[in-house]
Amino acid sequence: xKRRLIPRLAGxxxxxxxxxxxxxxxxxxERAVPGGEPPLSIRRAQAAPFWDxxxxxxxxxxxxxxxxSGASSLGLELSPKLKSLEGKRVVMTGFMAPPLKPTLAFFxxxxxxxxxCPFCSSDADWPSNIILVKLSQxxxxxxxxxxxxxxxxxxLGTQVDSETGxxxxxxxxxxxxxxxx
Amino acid sequence: MTNRILALIKARSAKTVAAFxxxxxxxxxxxxxxxxxxxxPITVLPIDHAKFLAGQKxxxxxxVHDAVSxxxxxxxxxxxxxxxxxxxxxxxxxxxxxxYRIDNVAFKNAGTLEIAVRxxxxxxxxxxxxxxxxxxxxxxxxxxxxxxxxxxxxxLQARQMARIxxxxxxxxxxxxLLEMEKxxxxxxxxxxxxxxxxxxxxxxxxxxxTGHKSVVNAMGVYADSTPDPFDDPKVENIVELAKRTRGMxxxxxxxxxxxxxxxxxxxxHTRRRSxxxxxxxxxxxxxxxxDVILGGGAxxxxxxxxxxxxxxxNRNLIEEFKALGYSFSGSRSxxxxxxxxxTKLLGLYNLDNMNVYLDREVLKNxxxxxxxxxxxxxxxxxxxxxxxLSKNPNGFFLMxxxxxxxxxxxxxxxxxxxxxxxxxxxxIGVAKEFARKxxxxxIIVVADHAHGASITGTYHERDGKTGREAVRIYADSVYPxxxxxxxxxxxxxxxxxxxxxxxxxNHPDFNASYRLQQQPxxxxxxxxxxxxxxxxxxxxxxxxxxPASDPSEVHAADDIILNAxxxxxxxxxxxxxxxxxxxxxARALGLDGKRGLK
Ligand SMILES: [Zn+2]
Numbered sequence: 001x002k003r004r005l006i007p008r009l010a011g012x013x014x015x016x017x018x019x020x021x022x023x024x025x026x027x028x029x030e031r032a033v034p035g036g037e038p039p040l041s042i043r044r045a046q047a048a049p050f051w052d053x054x055x056x057x058x059x060x061x062x063x064x065x066x067x068x069s070g071a072s073s074l075g076l077e078l079s080p081k082l083k084s085l086e087g088k089r090v091v092m093t094g095f096m097a098p099p100l101k102p103t104l105a106f107f108x109x110x111x112x113x114x115x116x117c118p119f120c121s122s123d124a125d126w127p128s129n130i131i132l133v134k135l136s137q138x139x140x141x142x143x144x145x146x147x148x149x150x151x152x153x154x155x156l157g158t159q160v161d162s163e164t165g166x167x168x169x170x171x172x173x174x175x176x177x178x179x180x181x
Numbered sequence: 182m183t184n185r186i187l188a189l190i191k192a193r194s195a196k197t198v199a200a201f202x203x204x205x206x207x208x209x210x211x212x213x214x215x216x217x218x219x220x221x222p223i224t225v226l227p228i229d230h231a232k233f234l235a236g237q238k239x240x241x242x243x244x245v246h247d248a249v250s251x252x253x254x255x256x257x258x259x260x261x262x263x264x265x266x267x268x269x270x271x272x273x274x275x276x277x278x279x280x281y282r283i284d285n286v287a288f289k290n291a292g293t294l295e296i297a298v299r300x301x302x303x304x305x306x307x308x309x310x311x312x313x314x315x316x317x318x319x320x321x322x323x324x325x326x327x328x329x330x331x332x333x334x335x336x337l338q339a340r341q342m343a344r345i346x347x348x349x350x351x352x353x354x355x356x357x358l359l360e361m362e363k364x365x366x367x368x369x370x371x372x373x374x375x376x377x378x379x380x381x382x383x384x385x386x387x388x389x390x391t392g393h394k395s396v397v398n399a400m401g402v403y404a405d406s407t408p409d410p411f412d413d414p415k416v417e418n419i420v421e422l423a424k425r426t427r428g429m430x431x432x433x434x435x436x437x438x439x440x441x442x443x444x445x446x447x448x449x450h451t452r453r454r455s456x457x458x459x460x461x462x463x464x465x466x467x468x469x470x471x472d473v474i475l476g477g478g479a480x481x482x483x484x485x486x487x488x489x490x491x492x493x494x495n496r497n498l499i500e501e502f503k504a505l506g507y508s509f510s511g512s513r514s515x516x517x518x519x520x521x522x523x524t525k526l527l528g529l530y531n532l533d534n535m536n537v538y539l540d541r542e543v544l545k546n547x548x549x550x551x552x553x554x555x556x557x558x559x560x561x562x563x564x565x566x567x568x569x570l571s572k573n574p575n576g577f578f579l580m581x582x583x584x585x586x587x588x589x590x591x592x593x594x595x596x597x598x599x600x601x602x603x604x605x606x607x608x609i610g611v612a613k614e615f616a617r618k619x620x621x622x623x624i625i626v627v628a629d630h631a632h633g634a635s636i637t638g639t640y641h642e643r644d645g646k647t648g649r650e651a652v653r654i655y656a657d658s659v660y661p662x663x664x665x666x667x668x669x670x671x672x673x674x675x676x677x678x679x680x681x682x683x684x685x686x687n688h689p690d691f692n693a694s695y696r697l698q699q700q701p702x703x704x705x706x707x708x709x710x711x712x713x714x715x716x717x718x719x720x721x722x723x724x725x726x727x728p729a730s731d732p733s734e735v736h737a738a739d740d741i742i743l744n745a746x747x748x749x750x751x752x753x754x755x756x757x758x759x760x761x762x763x764x765x766x767a768r769a770l771g772l773d774g775k776r777g778l779k
Contacts, residue, residue: 068488071552073479073511073529074499076489095706113706113715128480128489128532129551144708145716158485160493169488 059091059151064111067129067170076128078156082170091151092131092172093180096144105138106161109150109172132161132168133177149180222246222302223309226403226414228375231393232760234767235291235317236774237422239393240284240414241266244406245300245307248279254299255281262296277303278406282414288315289775316764317773320749324769325576325621327749328567328612329389329762330361331443332605333382334587334598336631337742342595342681343602345636346663346672360610361626364746368753370762371740372630376404378738382587383454385629385759386446390418392763400442401450410453417774419766420448420469423578426776430524430573431471432566436535436559436601437584438478439464443629447471447580457481458492465501472525473566473579474502475557479511479529489532502527513557516565526569530556537585539600539675540701549700559583563608567615576621576770581608590632591733593704595683596675596697598634607670616747623747623769627762631739633686640682640695648721651695652682687727688734692720705732 062085070077097108108114109131133150152174160167218229224244233239241262243253251274255262263270266286273280279300288294294313299306332339340359348357374384376396387393387400393416396404402413423429433444440457448469449460461481464470482498483490503509508523510516516528531553535541540549541556563581570577583605589598609626616622638658642651653659662679663672676697689712691704698718705712705725712732714722727735743762745753749769752761766772 065548068552071489071532073532075479075483075487076532078488097707113703113717145706145713158488158490160485165493167485167491167493 057089059089060085062090062092062154064092064094064129071128076169082154083156085154086156088154089151090154090172091149093147093149094131095146096133096148097126097130105136106132106134106166109133109148113145130168130170132166132171134171134173135177136174143179147180149176149178150174151176221309222248222304222307223298223300224406225296225298225309225311226405227313227393227416228403229311230314231311232314232316232764233288234392234422234764234772234774235315236287236289236426236776236778237392238285238287238415238417238774238778240416241282241286242403242405242414243281243298243300245279245281245298245302246406247277247303248274248300249277249303250274250301251279251281252301253279253281256297258294259297280405284414287774287778288313289778291315291317318764318768319771320752320769322748323771324623324748326571326619326623327578327766327770328616328622328624329578329580329766330583330605330609330612330624330626331386331389331580332361332583332586332602332626332628333437333443334590334630334632334736335583335602335605335628335741336634336737336739338634338636338683339586339590339595339598339602339628339632340742341636342599342634342683343606345661345681346599347603347606347665347670349663349665350660359606360613361606361744364624364626364744364750366745366750366753368743368745369740369756370627370743370759371756372759373738379736380630380738381442381454381736382629383442383446386443387418388759389627389629389762390420390447391416392760392767394760396452398454399452400446400454401448402452404452410451410456411459413450413452415450418447418450418469419578419763420471422767422772422774423770424469426772426774427770428573428575429770430473430570430575430577431469432473432526432570432577432579433471433476433582434473434559434562434566434579435476435582435584436537436604437476437582437588438481438534439474439476439529440478440481441476441534441584443582443584444476444580458494461492461498462496465498465505470505472573472577473569474507475516475526475528475530475562475566476584477529477531477533477535480532482529483532499527499529512555513561514555516557516561519565521568523569524572526565528557528562528565534585534588537589537597537601537701538604538671539597543600543671543675544699546700559604559608560611564611567612571615571619578766578770581605581612583608587629587632589701590634591735592701593685593688593691593734594698594701595634595681597701600671600675603671613746621748623745623749623766625743625745625750625753625762625765627743628741629759631737631741632734633688633737633739634683634734635686636681637684638682639679641679643678648693648695652684654682658682685734687737688723689725689727689729689732690714691723691725692718693723694718694720703732704734707732 068076069079094109095113097110097114152172155171226242251272257265268283271282296311298309372380374380375394381397383400384395387395402415405413420431433447435444440460442454445460449463480491484495484497485492507525507527508519510528585601586598638654639661662677689705691714706715711729752765
């Protein structure tokens, strides 16, 4: 009981202090966003702290069809543009796939709206060109059926989520998620 | 009612005596009655009425719920099970679940068996008896090879759509029949698993591969009550039997991920079909390692560090297969240039499922193909598989799956499904050509379950009507205007002026356009736990008629059709259970499960 409570309290405190900065991703609360918080679709860049110069740097637009420059049965080839943006701020537009669990601190951004069939599919059935969007706060109530724009720092390289075992290759540590119009 | 009929008959003259006698006979015949199975704290796996090939290996498991001790008595035809099988049982009591398990056993002789179980439960002593049947039938003329074609989700109506589009219909008569419809034997196949009326592809393919029913999402196993997806009691499958008892060559070919349920069920054993990493690695196991593996799904064979991989370890299964002497091909051109002498093939033509025929060979939209613009078709995969496997003098077993018939019907895309049915039919033509020259091959064509798609008429907007008002029924259902002028078996235009009206019995909320979607599009998406019509689609809104938890059209429990030809195909006739496909194959090949048994 104690072990769960302390990081949660610490997380909420830090969130209040730092308005949910992603750098402190290791100390996130485990549960859904506290009540009363504005829905994420209108939650903006969360008041960039002064030490985060990169946050104010303009985001480079990145499209799904720009991720890979080649594909074969032996793997995908990351495009020069994708590689050049590693560690930089990007903005991508896509659809939020329904999360595996409603309380996860990440979601999957897909090129087209997704329908994962509970009987015929598993998390292994995601298309290859998905983006894992990491959030400083777990989210609920995001629109799945409307295009959304995700802005944040681009991360590359295979990573396995310790809680879900979800494998990702391209990630965005999001500072802004909003409706794309 | 009966009295009135009798009175009527009596009132008639003597000429009704014969009819009267016939009726008396009918009335004296005992009526068929049935009851629900009684609930029991004892589960016996394999289940009651399971049927085995003599010598077919399996794991035997008894589970006792609400048990108070691990004291379980099991007899086989009156003999203690440990003595009967010549093996010691592993007996366990875990909380209130007691189990009694003997792995890797077989019934050596044909006949019926009665298994009797006694155990102690919280409610007092409990007993359970189940019956098994063991067969070892051999066809009068044996087949050297068996080729099993599975059209995933290829319901009767899916076949008819393919017949209309591929062959055409003139004044009510079809210009020709499909290859699969020109075979000597036909049967109606029932598809349910032992847990539920509606099956999935793992469960149904498992019935073909093992002769045993299973449960949704499972293959090559009976489902025990523990959550571990790899500890369930196994049953030996056709690939293992063909290899173990006769050293036959074996192959699996699919347009899906090769780790997808249907091809996987030919070799693997797991309660959960989504364990794709393990299923892929399991294909290396010598007991059921197919000589030919062709399909999509390289993502399960590449090490985790490779972009595009879906493995959670750093094994490179492609390299492991190569080390075992497999020729690897990753594209159509590589497949076609495989050395003629190769006897082992691994071909993976996409990271994921292969694209469907319409996208791969007709529309060729680069966005849809995502760089995979040199994928082979099912005809060349089937031809290459047959050429390679037929080098084995002991014969071969080959399973070829048209996988995306199902996948496209799930997304209500009957046009893409139909092109893939036609592709499967042309692959069947390749196999029939081999069988015609060799005369020693049984070919089976069967679906694994149905879909709720129905041809309700035709559709056109010639008079300006659209949507449901443009669905032409009865006399208004003028013939569709598909044509195949180049004679390749596929209609030249997938979306002509007058097309079919295909409507679905079991669909989510969606927007019906009736027309071809230029790109594959899902009909519904999940939003806050509920399937809603895909907002990126246009058309007439149709409210879903299945639970909103499922965003796709779903399988139907409808019976399906099987066609067969060649030695042993005489077995197929009338209405048959899906497990009989396995027994027909074993009988045609004359497989003797006892050979190679310790
Ligand atoms: Zn399906």
